[in-house]
Amino acid sequence: MKQLHELTIAEVHEGYRKGDFTCVDLVRHFLNRIEKYNPKLNIFLALNDQALIQAVAVDREIAEKGITRDLLGIPMAIKDNFLTLGLSTTASSNILKGYLPQYESTTTRRLLEAGAIFLGKTNLDSFAHGSSTETSDFGPTLNPWNTKRLPGGSSGGSAAAISAQLATAALGSETAGSIRQPAAWCGVTGFKPSYGRASRYGVIAMASSTDSPGPLARTIVDTALITNVISGKDPLDATTSPKEVENYPQFLGKKDLSGVKIGLVKEYLLPTMREDVKQLILDAADRLRSLGATVTEVSLMDPKYAIGTYAVISRSEISSNLARFDGIRFGHSREAFCPESKRRILLGTYTLSAGYYDAYYKKAEAVRTKMIDQFTKIFKTYDALIGAVSPGPALPVGATKGQPMFGEMEDVLLEQSSVAGLTGASVPCGFVDDLPIGLQITCDQFQEKKALMITDCYQRNTSYNLFPDLEKTS
Amino acid sequence: MKTTPIIGLEVHVELETKSKMFCGCPANHFGKKPNTQTCPVCLGLPGALPVPNNKAIESCIKIGLALNCSVNRLSKFDRKQYFYPDLTKGYQISQYDQPFCSDGSVLLDSGKKIGIERVHLEEDTGKLQHTELNGERVTLIDFNRGGVPLVEIVSRPDMESSAEAKEYLKKIHEIIRVLGVSNADMEKGQMRLEPTINLNIGGKYTPIVEIKNINSFNYASQAIEYEIKRQVEEFEKTGVEKSTTNKTTRGYDPIKKVTFLQRAKEEAKDYRYFPEPDIPPFIIEEDLVEKLRLEIPLLPEQAIENLVSLGVEKKDAKILISNQNRVAIERLKSLADDPEVNLKKMASLIVNGKLSTTGDVKAEYLSLTKVGTTDRGELEKVIREIMASNPALVDQYRQGKVNLAGFFVGQAMKATHGSANPQTLTKLITELL
Amino acid sequence: MHKVIVTPEEVKKIAKLAHLKLQDSEVELFAGQFTETVDVINQLNEIDTSEVAATYQVTGLSNITREDIVDTTRILPQETALREVIRTHEGFFVVPRII
DSSP, X not given: OOOGGGOOHHHHHHHHHHTSSOHHHHHHHHXXXXXXXXXHHOOEEEEOTTHHHHXXXXXXXXXXXXXXXXXXXXXXXXXXXXXXXXXXXXXXXXXXXXXXXXXXXXXXXXXXXXXXEEEEEEOOSGGGOOSSSTTOTTXXXXXXXXXXBOOOSSSHHHHXXXXXXXXXXXXXXXXXXXXXXXXXXXXXXXXXXXXXXXXXTTBOOSOTTTOEEEEEESSHHHHHHHHHHHBXXXXXXXXXXXXXXXXXXXXXXXXXXXXXXXXXXXXGSOTTSOHHHHHHHHHHHHHHHHTTOEEEEEOOSOHHHHHHHHHHHHHHHHHHHGGGOSSSSSSOOGGGOOHHHHHHHHHHHHHXXXXXXXXXXXXXXXXXXXXXXXXXXXXXXXXEEEEESSSSSOOBTTTTTTOTTHHHHHTTTTHHHHHTTOEEEEEEEEEETTXXXXXXXXXXXXXXXXXXXXXXXXXXXXXXXXXXXXXXXX | OOEEEEEEEXXXXXXXXXXXXXXXXXXXXXXXXXXXXXXXXXXTOTXXXXXXXXXXXXXXXXXXXXXTOEEOSEEOOEEEEOOOTTOTTXXXXXXXXXXXXXXEEEEOTTSOEEEEEEEEEEEOOOEEEEEEETTEEEEEEEGGXXXXXXXXXXXXXOBOSHHHXXXXXXXXXXXXXXXXXXXXXXXXXXXXXXEEEEEEETTEEOOOEEEEOBOSHHHHHHHHHHHHHHHHHHHHXXXXXXXXXXXXXXXXXXXXXXXXXOSOOOOOOOOOOEEOTTSOOEEOOHHHHHHHHHHOOOOHHHHHHHHHHHTOOHHHHHHHHHTTOHHXXXXXXHTTTOTTOOHHHHHHHHHTTSSOSSSOXXXXXXXXXXXXXXXXXXXXXXXXXXXXXXHHHHHHHHTTOGGGHHHHHHHHHHHTTTOBOHHHHHHHHHHHO | OOOOOOOHHHHHHHHHHTXXXXXXXXXXXXXXXXXXXXXXXXXXXXXXXXXXXXXXXXXXXOOOOBOSOXXXXXXXXXXXXXXXXXXXXXXEEEEEOXX
């Protein structure tokens, strides 16, 4: 008999329908768990003190109308860079300590309209600058699999919330790796929609040209449901796509992958990568083959160039996006920026400054074109590309010290797909040192249905979807 | 030594759209309580995103077309980055290397063409008010104006005198008003002027000076004149020539009638322009340009030329256009081919207030002008001709049908193209018959 | 390819542009770290981009605008606009005198 915190979205809804438990039961259950485990894991920065009241209303709605909204009564953890009315939003930075937003982000509004209940806001790297959650001004989040390890980032809090089973589903955002990498380090399923698929209105901007809101959850099926809810053109975000949202859940449940062509990226099997991690990826390739897909080796641009390209583009845009934090209309003065944020702002100011613009920003954007072109070519033949999400398993707390490019280094296998605006999933594919390893399944822009379909088939036919026993690992 | 001023003008026009440039807040901010017309976008709150106002873009293109610019097929917005309390985002969304319009011109009355470098679109900043609060010197900020659409018109430094500058400004002002894209009310700050000036003294150039915060044509003219004198003196004293690092900003004091240094010599600003990632670029197709071109109403130059070619005197044409007397202009145009109407005279009568344009303009005109033709000799000739062609009617009249006189009057009027005086005619006819 | 060194002087200049106050120790630290970062970035010069144009937007979209209408739903009431800072006065935001 599954416990309440072990249920997927569909299982929660079934429980509501059958009357096995109420929304109040579920929310209370999570709040109790949060009270017990959050002090150590430091996942939630703020809790929604209206959650139980909102659960009461959900139960009433279910009694009167049944479950007519896609996420009705689903308790969610929201990354603290989404502006939420009534809930403090800090981007894990002292600059926004105590900031109560004056408006709701489109993405969270869509979740609320679908009936979700927010349990609270989760920890991230300060202003999403990082791949560890260690740069948070409010302390790092710890990895539920091993509390001496980091959960990855920047959506580390949201990934850990799923791994520690403190919410049914979570919302994160990815600039280059920030959904997929923490999902991998925490052994949960993360999905990054294409750039422009979900609205950025109300997401504290990091790199305007790559930021993509997306879900983390127990299964790819759940992420498909959430992606459905948050996707679609937003008149308040000029970069959202008018492309139709294709009701993603309908593409899941495929028996096998016959006819699917998958490319295993040669360069992503880094020379510095551990053999046991490489093996897990090769095993995954075999598994996909056994499901009927053809998996052949493909070549992409050397990942080292992705680091430089992404670093320039993101830091340049960051330096500009953080200029509005001057303490005049909200927040505190610029002195409150943490060192990592200062570093990125400075580098970004430098790369855009007179005399350097052409050599750095313009150059990086030209390399970006080459990356996009290579994907366009590859996806003419292949349906998806696979590789490891991260060079290795979760790193220890403190690993970011003295590493000025830690974030970009850890996301080396994800940056190319991010700067090109592609979509993809991170799904658990094994363990090394009792730590989870994630497989990336990456598809072309606006091919969410392919990425979800392939990942779902793989996930249903493997058993790496595991969750730590917090009593043992905490 | 020959001294030639080199004067350029930057004009900012506040567009009269309903909403702001990148959000749906009302654009009309005059007289509103502070910070009552802001939203997450124009207040620069975290996470807010800009979406451009369609009408503002069309207005900008219309201004460019009216100034004989080419409309660039590819255009985009860029971020111009600098810190100032009236700039909520720490950058202004403006246009850098791909403005909507470029390479235009304005024709002065002398026939000299003043080049227009570019016409682009950007957003306005908030309003600052300097004051004291509890003994502390502070600045108060109101963001109601922040985000209002601004069109920036940058001229080439082709003007050589304050008179040319003033004429250029007046023409720009008129065009803006005729287009209906802005009231361009100088007192409300809806049109702001920034002269840039330096001198060519015997082949050497003085440092460039930008004069900010001028809100009247007269002040602009005065400031330029003062600045010319000042630069001559300064050059005689110091001999310092212009360089890339010695451009300065000055303000104008209309009471003391002097320009004064506004900011100490500062390094060339590094605005770190880069393409605005939140707004996709623009492809302006020919059909849109044509549609907008057709929406442009009578522009002064064209319209004046138009009327002159129909026979109206230039000075009368100018007045009619300047007053935007559309009714008069339409009537004149419609009567241009009418043989009974002397257009030059009609226009003159309208301008001098002697002929109203309501009601039947032509009839009124005819009755006004008939007073002139009283030449008995001429009229007698005409009448005798008509009598000769209508002997039967003459007999009838002489036998008592006196109202036949009307027939002869009518014929005589026709023959003289309406320029005969009715009273003289009638008298003559009665005499001759 | 000679190594590009970012000097403390440059860091100070950039900090001024970015409106960031740095301690002397930070200036030294960042100068060293930037040099490291710039090294990584300069590797991009190994890629020939002479035949390609820069990509600033991956959306492929163009001509995205909104109609010129007032959106009353997003206008913030004055108190809400001013709510998140202490330094306000009779409806205005307040900063120390600039000029």
